Amino acid sequence: MYDVEKVGLLKMDFLGLRNLNLLDTIIKQVQKSQADFEIEAISMEDAQTLALFRAADTNGVFQFESDGIKQVLRKLQPERFEDIVAVNALFRPGPMKQIDHYVARRHGKESYQAIHPILEEILAPTYGIIVYQEQVMQVCQRMAGFSLGQADLLRRAMGKKQADVMAREREHFIRGAREQGIEPEIASATYDYIYEFASYGFNRSHAVVYSTLAFQLAYLKVHYPLAFYQALLNMGSSNQTTMADYILEAKRHTGPLLGLNLNESQIGFSVSGQQLQVGLSAIRTLRHDFVSHIVEDRQLLGPYTGLLHFMQRLPKKWLKQEWLESLISVGAFDYTGMNRPTLLKNLDKLMQSVTFSGGNLSLFPELEPRIEWAEDWSPSQKRDKEVEILGFSLEGHPVATYQAFAKSHPNLLSVRDILAAQPNLKVQTLVLVKGIRVINTKKQELMAFLELEDEVASISGVVFPQSYRHYVSLLKEGQVLLVEGTVELDRQGRHQLIIKRLALVNEEEAKATTSPNQHPFQRCFVQVKAFQDLKPFLPGLRKFADQYSGPVAIILVDGNRQTFQLDDAYRVSYGQKAQAELAKLLAPFKIIYK
Known part of the structure; x- marks a missing residue:
């Protein structure tokens, strides 16, 4: 790993961050309407931005998207930029074990006593906990008389986990501390603490830079949500967050999104008025050059009157049935007034007509097919098809209609939260019953396996015979239910919900149905x-x-x-x-x- 350095060559690591592109794109979008905007001029103690971190509303914010770091933010409740820096440095494999101590001390729930006044002074900003490698350098300089160069060598050894160098430097540290009038026992205990820190040390300089990028993105998210979400959605999902998460959040922060429209949608997500509009490139089955052709042709020759007109204007190489089916299925032709099943039902005939007429039906009007109408899809059918093709849906999810109920029940968890929860946790959630499979047990008792979902994620549910008998009449596909159960892992290690109680939301006797043992009658x-x-x-x-x-x-x-x-x-x-x-x-x- 260090061979390049040993032969005297300079090794440089170049870190590419997509978040820098994201930041640049948002800033340029903001500057279109606010030319004098400068990201460097924002306050790093902005109250609304800090409130966003306290709420852990950090999807799309560099290094603060994971469920784990969101939990730390909720516990810590950062009140200043320095708190953000500390969280960034602590949320790493080694220092994680110090997080609970840091949070408790930050809130005055845990006292601490430094073993020496110098140590107390250096570690006061981080409540007696070594968080940064720079603090180690200060301790070495102040307690053992190290030069900054010597302290930096020790810092580098820590960063590279060089245990042999760390052990050799112990004697140097204790000897230097004795010369400063510090007892060997205190010096040894201090070095032991430093040695332990070596397993996880992180540069404060790195943490500040990373946190600055995170804070800038969070600031833009709070103050310029349209520009933020336009750029974020065009960049796509991250490792921690899906497009469905981003879409749901964008709707919450900016209002309803405009759906796909062949005459209005741009290549990517765009801003139309004060709303975001889905771009044609969101259709995962379409090639980028095909999408570009649609937008360029529309700009050159004007809007399309309908599906047939669109097909007539397409070059033969782009006239592919599967691409047309995708455009139809996600609503790109809804503006014509024809429903999606009708267009799909007649697509074969339209393809034949365009092919036989050479794309000019005005010369061969007898080839124009007679349209056969079909019944429109239900909202759930539209939603399923959009999720299949786009990865998300703009069709309102049934669970979304119960937002007021969810807000009045703060203990309800989302399916995404449950999927991140530890086993044996008892939870309540509001979900749609997507699928039901009923089986007979060896004792000839009925039980059920459920497919449950909310707006963003899905999870399996298990209803054992006793609970099944109580709630069988509630188990219907398409039903929105209040579910109470325990989180467990199945044989493949996937999260599932062992369901104990079910209830219809807002039903007059919902409370009675949530507890099978409220009365003695069976x-x-x-x-x-x-x-x-x-x-x-x-x-x-x-x-x-x-x-x-x-x-x-x-x-x-x-x-x-x-x-x-x-x-x-x-x-x-x-x-x-x-x-x-x-x-x-x-x-x-x-x-x-x-």
Whole structure:
């Protein structure tokens, strides 16, 4: 690793950061409307920017995107730029073990005592914890009389994890400290602390530079959100964050995004008025040169009146059915008034007409096909297709309609948070039931495996037999549910949710349905002369069970004292209103709860 240096050659590391391109792009966009803007002139103690760090709203901010560092920000609640620098330096494999101590001392919850006044003075800004290599240099200089050159040699040895050099320098340090009038025991203890720091030391100079870049990006995110998100979305997802995360956040900070429109969308994400508009390059199945051709042709010859007009203007090499299907499926032709299934249904005929006419149907009007209409997709179908092609959807997610409920329940976690959580954590979340698979156990009991999702992420859920019996009537694809359970890892090490309780959001008796043990009744006996007597009442009973689902099984008892338990889909809850409604529904029969 160090052979180049040993032979006397200069080794230089060049670090390329996409975040520098991001910063430059945002600044240039801001300067289009504010020519005198200079990023160097911003306040590094800007209150709104520091508030963003305290809220851990740091997606798109250099080195502050991971779930782990966001947790540190929430704990620390930075109040000054220096706190940002410290977090940046501490959030690394070695110093992470000092984070809890740093946070506790920062908030006055943990006291500390330095073993020497010099050490106390040098480490006061970091609450008695060595955070930076420069602090080690100061300790060596002040306590052991090292020159700055000697201290830098020790710093380099620390940075390169050269244990032999560190051990050799111990004697030098203790001897120098004795000459400064410091007891050998104190000098030895101090060096031990320094030696431990050698496993994780980080340059303060690096941390300040990195944190400056992070702070500048955060400042732009707060004060110029349109420019920030335009550049961020055009740059694409990071290792920690998906495009779906960025899109959701952009909607939250800038308002609804304008969808794809063949006549208005640019190559990349653009700003139209005070809104972001999705660019054609977001369609992952399209080649960049094809997208560029669309925009250039539109600028040269004007807008397209519709799909057929677009196809007629396309050179033969670009007339590919799969590309046209992608454009249609994500709504690029919605402006024509024709729905997406209709355009897809007629695409083959349109392709044939354009091919046979040589792209000039005005000369061969008889070749223009007759359009066959098709039923439009549901919002969920549009959403699924957009996610498939774009990686995100602008179609409103069902969970998004419950934002007010989510805000009033701060303990709710997003699926993304659950995927980052430790096993055995008990959680509550609001999710859409995307898929259901019911199986029979060895004991011939029903249980279910669920596919759950919110606006950004998805997770598997497991409903064991006891919970399944209680909540089977709630388990429907397309249903938004309040879910309570425990985080576990499956055999492949993937996060899953072991579901204990379910509830419909805002349902009148939601609280009753979230706890199967609130009352002692597990069975509801309905006395009938013959089982078939209840048949006319079953449709109404099923609707009742959908509205008042719960753990109570309905059991029919005929004149011969024979019993028949209705399917789990008819299980109901017990409550004053539910009891009254059921008595009204089954008025001809006697009802007994046990």
